[in-house]
Amino acid sequence: MRTRNPDHNTARRAAIIEAAAVCFVERGFHATSMKDVCAAAGMSPGTLYHYFRSKPEIIAGIVEDERRQMHQVLAPLATAPDLIAALEAALEGLAGSLTDRDLILHAEVAAEVLRDPQLREQARITERETVAVLAEAIARAQASGEIAPGFDPGAMATIIGGLVDGLLMRAALEGVQSVAALLPAAKQALARLLRPGEQSALALQPIAAGPADERTMP
């Protein structure tokens, strides 16, 4: 796409992404028509297609936004003096800042990512970046003697990344409040994985199951 005014272009694309995100959270990706996004963004189909070449490309924009967020969450790990504390802080920060909207949107995006080959490749690269950052931090902590040696940092980073992904998926299934309930157990699991010789005094907390609550969809 050509553009004469980069600022206008960026702002317009951000507005479309925001409008689309609102629609996707309300109705789901495929139940949302381009007409819906047009209405929410206040423009005609022709205009929308001037900024995004297709519906998946809007998702790609959201994935890119999420990648930036994940980068910010993981950045402190690179220089943290205490890895486990930093990981727990990252987890807590994630749990504290995530909203129902984020989780639903993330689930919608994850769904589409697994379906679309180009989006999947984009997600693969992001996933590998994430694992690499984590692995680097783990290798440093091993070298300094902070955590147990004798396991491959890349393998452990993949395990931890998978654990977090899996718990977020479950959170998408059960609702945000389940993230908070899972947090102590997740932190405990992290410590056990990285520092298996030491047992924390704090036992894993039971998880409040709660009734099958429906989310509010205004």
Added chain:
Amino acid sequence: MRTRNPDHNTARRAAIIEAAAVCFVERGFHATSMKDVCAAAGMSPGTLYHYFRSKPEIIAGIVEDERRQMHQVLAPLATAPDLIAALEAALEGLAGSLTDRDLILHAEVAAEVLRDPQLREQARITERETVAVLAEAIARAQASGEIAPGFDPGAMATIIGGLVDGLLMRAALEGVQSVAALLPAAKQALARLLRPGEQSALALQPIAAGPADERTMP
């Protein structure tokens, strides 16, 4: 739906599900039209709608099949004398029997499940069943002194379930061969989580990253 011949009905539904699964794996759920499924199953739209009321209901049928499979995988845990060995065997069995087709289909299904409220409720129930079976087995192993006490069985079951889900999600992203490469690390993680006092002699294996290979889509 009314039916006069239950056997014919069951066989017809199974044939439709199989035809749909082939299409979904080849083209993805939403890129597959009902016309495609009709052609693969060799019937007209009217006939297909006689057996399944909607496209999501076909997915619901696949989810039900997966639930039965998961039940079979978890059944041995209920009576296993050695929980960790049984868990490792279950993980190995899963990794050994899963094909690229299964993973892609599972990803397609998971995507749709998160989108559709009814499918999500169905998945919630399945997830809770799975966690309950696992939690029960963990509680037994704690009582017998096989694994460490002091953590909530339900919380640990959720963590382990999340870990497996997350790794399968990554496998869907990277391809089946990544499951095999992850297996030793996953088993190690399992032992660390449940028996943190003991360190296995076997170190976590490095994971072969490999190039960004494309899957064969015939």
Added chain:
DNA sequence: ACCTGAACACCGTTCAAGT
């Protein structure tokens, strides 16, 4: 009951035409 295929309302995307 089981099956057909035309028909309905709607979808994502394009494009001639304006400014």
Added chain:
DNA sequence: ACCTGAACACCGTTCAAGT
């Protein structure tokens, strides 16, 4: 360049009609 809205090919689903 930026924007409009009618138009195109196609979608999931229904239903009158057959056996």
